[in-house]
Structures are given as C-alpha cells and as structure tokens.
Amino acid sequence: MKIKTLPVFITIVFFIIFFIFFKGLQNSNIYVPKSEFENDIPSFKAQIFDSEKKINSTDIFDDGKFYLVNIWASWCAPCRIEHPFLMNLSNQKNLEIIGLNYKDKKENAKKFLKELNNPYEIIIQDKDGTIAIEWGAYGVPESFLIYNNKIVKKIIGPINKDSFLKIQERIK
C-alpha cells in the first residue's frame, strides 16, 4: 500500500506546482517599486496611429485635466483583460485616455480595437518602443495617470478592479 500512495502523493504535489506556475503566468509579474514622487512627464514627438501626422506631447496634455496614458499592444494578453476597465473609464467626463501602441503591427492593432472597441481619444505609435523607454515603462500594459503635466499615479501591469477604483477615486 505504501508504495502506491507515495507516487500518487508526489504526482499530486507536482500537479499543484504546475497549477500555481500556470496561474502565475497569467499574473502580471513585475515588482513595483513604491514611488511617491510626482514626476514631470517626458516630452516627445510621435506619429499618430493610422495617419501620417505627427504630434507633440505638449499639444496633447493640458493643465487642469486628467489623462491616462495607457501602453498597450495587440499581442499582449493582459491588455485584453484590462480593456473593459479602459472602456469604462473612457466614459468618465474629466478623463482622457491616450493610447501608446507599443511595438505593434498596424493591422493587428486595428483588429484588436475593432473587436474590443476603442477607448482612446488619441493613439500614438511607438513602433520601436523608445517612447515607452522614456516614460520609464517596465512592460506592457502599463498606465500613467497625469494631472498638470505630472505623473500622479503609475499602474504597472493590467488595470484591475482595485486600481480601477483608485483611479476613479483620484479623478473625482
């Protein structure tokens, strides 16, 4: 009997480990350093998504209004998960959502927005990922809440219920 229980037991243990790793894969996995600073937003010039026009960052952000810069890509699975929250936030009156399309193919990005709707006022393109680097982004997705040209909140990984409520609280 002893010989039979041991393999079963060990197999179960490994299944549990497998399950945890599997779940862990879907979590955002980035260690978040706590920063309370309000940093100035970096200035940049970038191409607008699906057009030839270029835009300066100073033309996007006005004082006295909240902006949410959201770094996303069609190939990023967690972006799909946070998308409903973005759609919900896009209905807020005093908040504009700016999309930063990160290292993406235009067709895929279009398909993504067609399928899930477009929450963004403006989408800027970041083909080689350099703008994201200047923002100090850790990866995709990542969101920055901006007020008076300062970053007041940084959300690393997908927006979840918790961070969604916090954003709502902040922009009241």
Added chain:
Amino acid sequence: MASLIGYYSLIFGFCFSLLIVLFSIKNFRNTNIFDNKIIFLTFMQFSFVVLSFLGLILSFVYSDFSNQTVFNHSHTTKPLFYKISGTWGNHEGSLLLWLLVLTLFIFIFLLRSKEQTKQYRILTLLFQQIIIIGFYIFVIKTSNPFNYIFPIPSEGLGLNPILQDPALAIHPPILYLGYVGSSIIFSSTLAATTLNYISKEWAKHIKNWILVSWIFLTLGILIGSVWAYYELGWGGFWFWDPVENVSLMPWLALTTLLHCILVLEKRLALTSWVVILSISTFTLSMCGTFLVRSGILNSVHTFTNDPDRGLFILIFLFCLIFLSLFIFFFFHKDKTQLSNNFFWLSKETSILINNWFMMYFLAVVFIGTVYPIFLEVITSEKISVGPPFYNKLIIPFLVPFLFAMTIGPKLKWIKSELRNKFNLITFLIISLLLSVLIIKSLNISFLLNSLLITAAFYLFFITLRDFFTRKFENLSQSISHFGFSLLILSILFNNILSTEIITNLKIGETFVTKKFKINFEKIEQKEEQNFKAIIGKFSVENSKGNIEILNPELRIYNQPNIVTSEADIKTNFLTDKFMTMNLVQNQDYFNIRYQTKPLMIWIWISVLMISLGGLKSLIKKKYEN
C-alpha cells in the same frame, strides 16, 4: 538568403529527429547489433542545426534586417564581435544554441559509448530525442529566429548595451554546455533505470558526463558573476537575483550528484539518490529556463514577456517530470541492499551528510526563488526575497558543512576510524586561535563569524596539508575542496573588510577622509563606433602618499539610446579598488561611488580552482584506465 537557409535547415533537422526516432525503435526491436545508420542520422541532424546556426550568425554579421531577430537585436554600427555574440544574446538565438548543444552532445554520446549495450544506447538516444523534439517545436512554433519582416527596415534596434561585453559574449555558450550536458545525464539515467542497467560500470561511464557539465556550469556561473561585478556597477558579485539562483540550483544538485556517483562507482550504493538527482538536475535547468523566459520573474534575462512561450515550456517541463516520475516509480529497483551495512563513521555517512546539507541549501534557494510566485497566486500579495533571507538561512549551516567537508575525505569506506587524530586536533586549535586573533584585531565580535572563519581555516589547512602528505592520491578532490575553503574565506573577508564611499563631486573638487583623498581632476570625451564616452579622471591618494589614477566612464550608446556607467577597477592580489561615476540630473555634480574590495581576485581564483579539480578528475580517468 542566409536566413532562408537557416530556416530550412531547422526544418530539415526536425525531420531528421523523426527519422532517428523511427530507426531507433526499429533497431531496438529487431537486431542485436547497433545500427550505425543511426549515428549517421544524428550527425546529419547536428550538421543541420550547425547550418541553421551559421545562417543566423551570417544574418547578424551582414545586418540582414529582413530577419526579425536581427532587427530587434542588432544595429549596423555595432562592432563585429558583438554582432556575432548578439546571435545568442536574445531569446530566439539562445534557443537555437540550446538545440545546437543538445544535438552535439547526443552525437558525442553515441560515439563514446560503444562499449555499452545496444538497448541502453538506443533508449538514451530516444529520451534525448524527446527533449530535442520538444525544443524543435518550441523554437519553430513560438520563437522562430528566422521570422521575415516586410518592408525591410533600414536600421535595427540594437543590442542592450550592458550585454555588449566580452564576458557576456561567452557566458551563455559555456553555461548552456553545463545545462544541456545535464540532459544527457537525464536521458541516460532514465534509460538505465528502465533497463535496470545501473551498475558500477555505468557509474564510471556517466561520471565523465557529470564532470563535463559540472565544470562548464561552474565556469558559466563564474563568468556571469564576474560580469555582474564589473558591469552592473554595485561592486557586488552575487545578488541572489532569481536568475542567479536559477543557475545555482542545478549546480547544487549536480555537485551532490557528483559525490553520489562516486559512491555508486565504488560501492553500488545510493542508487536512488543518483536517479533522483539526475532527474532533478535537468528539470531544475529546465525550470530555470521556464522561470526566466516566461517572464514570470523579472530580470535582465527576461527577453520578452510572451505567455505562449511560458506556457509551452511549462507544459513540456511537466511532461518530462511526469515521465521521469513514472519511470522512477515503475522501473526503479533499489540495488542498495549493501547500503545498510556501513558504520556511522565512514565515507558513505559523510557523503550522505554532504547530500542532506546540499539538499537543504537547494531547498532554501528554491523556496526563496519560487515562494514569491506562490504567494502572489494564492494571496495576490507581492514580496521580494532578498539577500538577508539567504544569508540568515545559509550562513549558519555552512559551519557544520565545512567541518563535515574537512573530516569526510579522511574516512574510509564501510567502516573507519579517525587516524591522525593528533593532526586533526592540532589544526583545529590553530584555526581557532587564528580566527580569534583576526576577530580581535578587526574589532568585530560575532560568534558566528569566528566560528565560520575557524571552520573555513580548518578546511583550508587540512586540504593544504593533503597536497604534501597525500602525494597525488585523490588530487582532484583536494584541489576542489581547497578551492572551496579559499572561496569561503575570500567571501568572508571581502564582506567584513569592504569599504564604500558615495559622494557627489564637481570637477576639481577633492573629497577627504582619514584614510585617503579622492581628487576629481577632469573629464574627457571620446567617440567610439557605437557610443560616446565621458571619461572621468580621479586620483586617489592613500595615507602613505601612494597615488592611483582611476578612470570610470559613462557611455552614451546610440542605439538604443541608453547611458551606462562603466566601473574602473584596479586589481591586485590583495584588494580591488572600484569606482563608478553617474550623472546627477540637471547639475554639474557627478555621483561618485568608490569602493575597496579586499581579496576580490581570490574569489575568482578559488572558483577556477574548484572547476580545475573537476578537470583534473576528468583527465586522470583517461590515462589511468
């Protein structure tokens, strides 16, 4: 063009995998003679992987940006050396390197195992092919290094500057030789278990493979650590970063396996240990690949966070684990009927003690690395496990470990008594006195430190004495153990005696302490092929009036546009002087970090010595048998 050839060679190589499996199964059933066609097929498979790898290298050399991997990781202004090393400095290329080493090793294995039975060779080949096929599918499906992009970009995105470094150019290939070497151990152990083939002769034959992968793994870790020391600019050499842990875990398992296989070779005992350790060494290597490649942990080695890749490795890894569990439980027959008749004071016991200590260290490292993931999944709480955790759990246990390491090799098989008790006690007293003396003179009073220094000195003296008294009997073991004592001593004194100063200086300013004076003389600018350098000139004058010039650098790379800080290190046999400089935002000040790190070079030398011991053992086998 090169990409195209590379891609098709990859596919052809995969087809050969299937052919090999087909022929092997046929050969396994039918005849009694090993079919030499199979060796030819393995050679062909290896050649195709080489061709594919060359294709990728050529695409990098000629900056063929129609290839997505090249586009993402290379740039025309990059020096040729880094164009080539960039081939394996990314996810896709490094997996191709895995495949290369996998196929190379199984080919060599077949050539060098002619005296083994046919069944065993073919079964090993089959298990190895399972791994190879798994990696083929992984490469072709999720990480194809030959993806085509159109329109062809005119310029690439460049390689991360901190990876543009000679040490890091050779670090992956050497580490992979170690990791992948353990795949041969894995497949051959599974084959031997299935066929009930484990014997003293088998142990002798597989020992060489264990030694080879152990040497490469040790060297690979060493190079990575040296790189971290001078490139990351914190002046440390081991950070307990998940990625480092991931290479340390297979090393611990492999080191334990190396000791167990000696027992198996001499006494036909500890067979279960050998089987379990062989399996765990390779699964730990794979687990490491999973942890760093899936992006489940974040580090320098995370190339992309692509959940598909992570999922594939995870499933593949657990298939291998369940396969080996199945084989272990259904086929393994423990041959250690002899095992119970050894006396408590014997070589067997000391090796068992060594094993349990090693397993403890392994468990600590494993838990420290994986626990944050578990916690996050279960409670969605984020924690990070840092050096204090490892230091607290590992350091105290080093004391008995070192004592066991000193006494163990003195014992004989089966039953033993301590000879030369006089010597052993004398040296113990000498080490104790010496460490008390050192502790007193340095004015630190920790019981743990003095115990640790005593234990390390004890091992140091006893192994040193062995060089003279034991002549050349078991020299390899003496070298490695001596190296280990030197390593512990160097790390200890390095930790205790290191000093560090962090300050902000303007050009022309001087910073004065009791012991020395740092003078910031000037900065110079230099243009290199793919970066601009700002070189600071500092003179450090110590109390005796000796002046040393240090030139730390800031490098501004053009593509990607990243500033890195290059440390300047002046090394001698006693101490390292280490200086880095950083920009302070919007000011004329530079942030200066100056460190003295005693005995740094001995840390590297001692690790080299440890692996040298392994090399000695490998060579000895050749002319003695």
